[in-house]
Amino acid sequence: MTTTKNGTTLRLANWAQQAAPSPMQDMLALTARPGLISFGLGLPNQELFPREAFAEMSGKVLREKPSSLQYGPASIAHTLKSSIVELMKRRGITCTAEQIFLTTGAQQGINILARLLLEPGGQVLTEEITYTGFLQVLEPFAPELLTVPTDPQTGMDVDAVEKLLASGKRPACIYCITDGHNPLGASMSMEKREKLAQLARTYGVPVIEDDPYGFLSYEDVSLPPLKALESEWVFYVGSFSKILAPGVRIGWMIVPEELMDKLSIVKESYDINTANWSQHSVAAYMEAGLLTGHLELLRREYGARRDTMLQAIAEHFPAECQVEKPSNGMFIWARLPEFVDVPTLLRDAVEQKGVAFFPGQAFATEGSEMGKHAMRLNFSNATHEQIQQGIRGIGELIEKQRG
């Protein structure tokens, strides 16, 4: 990779030699173009961040607590943990502060769990289409991926999970996004939730339940997360990134207390501890009771954008395109007619219409073609006008490809 004068080359670990930048990085660069309408990344809307309130909270914390800028063990963040316990009740989860482990965002939580559970070359069970950040976590382990089909409406094929487990497979973990699936937008049916929780318990296989979108629900009724149905074998991963702001870099896990020591070992080797300052600021924000109103605002604002996008799709995409109405999250998954060449569509969309989306295949595990004629559309990070204009533009380009 780098060479000295005598021609010696830097050797990287085997996995790293093969590793290629994620499509997210390219998309992040692409969407930095000024004026581009982006349905590409899963960004929360920065116009809605409670910046003034947060500036107040963090200023107060800095001025009043000398220890806010110090190192600190995860255990001292008791106030924040107590607030999270209260928050989780709204998802139907009963837990204690002792079961909460704070992380530098949910991504770190998933990474730490993989580190703890997975042997190099070990097995992991996931859907054929899933969050790329989880696949990135797995890369250095070169694991054997066991994949199951997934339904754009009801999520993971839990019968297929059962078949794998019944056949004797014992993956180190099962990864799933129960609500507002990324990229499908799907929320698992109640029947599937109950069955998956039961399978985890019966076979003693831990489930990593990634739940960044559970609180972003746009319907009157929300289904309980897996963690509410099975407290021992489900490891819940939560995040403030989508419900407050990604910049605070704080997530949490709810795990059995017996795991805390081992989690702390990995966490310490990763970044010593999660920023005290940020923890205290989020705690103050929650203690002031501000998160509840903010969540209502987000549900209202994002829900309305979802509806605008669905309506625009109905109006401007060809009739063969299929979409579901997501009850949660930030994404609409659009299945396109087979004549659509998605990479070409993306290029033309960016160049001719100034709009970006994410090709479905970017989320596919090896062998899956489910994303080949599909796209992920983010609706949280654009105005209603941009959504209408962008969807119309993409619709026109799809029609053009019909030829």
Add this chain to the structure above:
Amino acid sequence: MTTTKNGTTLRLANWAQQAAPSPMQDMLALTARPGLISFGLGLPNQELFPREAFAEMSGKVLREKPSSLQYGPASIAHTLKSSIVELMKRRGITCTAEQIFLTTGAQQGINILARLLLEPGGQVLTEEITYTGFLQVLEPFAPELLTVPTDPQTGMDVDAVEKLLASGKRPACIYCITDGHNPLGASMSMEKREKLAQLARTYGVPVIEDDPYGFLSYEDVSLPPLKALESEWVFYVGSFSKILAPGVRIGWMIVPEELMDKLSIVKESYDINTANWSQHSVAAYMEAGLLTGHLELLRREYGARRDTMLQAIAEHFPAECQVEKPSNGMFIWARLPEFVDVPTLLRDAVEQKGVAFFPGQAFATEGSEMGKHAMRLNFSNATHEQIQQGIRGIGELIEKQRG
């Protein structure tokens, strides 16, 4: 680990089954006792954190930049990187913003580099006594550790490094702390620096130069870090934790540009990106020119505490105890007479004198006994009075053990 009703047990990865909490965690818990004088942890002095200035900067950033709470690619943090380029000039390092990679603290930098360079079961070269956080990073890789002796005055035995490399060993990396070694307090001699830089170049073995203490120098003359002597094969790891505050959780690496893509892949899988908010706040602090004066304050304050501790040791420790005067950092390494049982001394010190230190052996690699009759004493996080009282107490207990 956790069991279901039918007796199934949660399986952890092999390394994790063995892993035990680090002594740092125990010490962190121990030193939380109110009133305890702690020379144990390597904590900066929180009374000296520039909290008011930082509250101002971060408030301004939050109010003026909507994107400060958003996700963001590492590449956008150009202002901070430019300030770091300027800062590094003071250490004699010439680099460009494109060679700087921002991390969630230096610990993450070291972890990412290990992930990129090290194969499971691979070789790593380090000193027989070294930073425990590096050893923790290595644990999941179950590496073969090649260790070399280390001198409390002049640091790493570079001749021993040469012998290993000349004999054909090609470790994935060499880890060293050039200035203010943790736990020894030693700074490498100029001759050793030049030779180690030359060895890295000749044999094409990357050196991870961990430099949290380089700017905390208490003498008129500072020696250049390895990175200033060899720009290609030395990967420099810097940190704001000791020169500003750990709570900002920002560190940086200076590495060849060709490595950036691969580093980004690992970083993204760890925690997506370093907190924008914190990056912008540190950038604003540096742009306002405040870091220079703060560094002068820290040098003056910590330097005076170092002198107080050395004087107290000379006065209260038995004559057989040996210490060096550290030119940098936060630690004094005290070698004790062979009759001293260090674990007993620590227990008595905490219980009878209300003072804690770190047993030397906690930093030892397997087979090394260098730390058996030694202790690491931190001088940054106590008042002059506490230093005098604490050292007197420990001295009395050492005398008592003479029996």
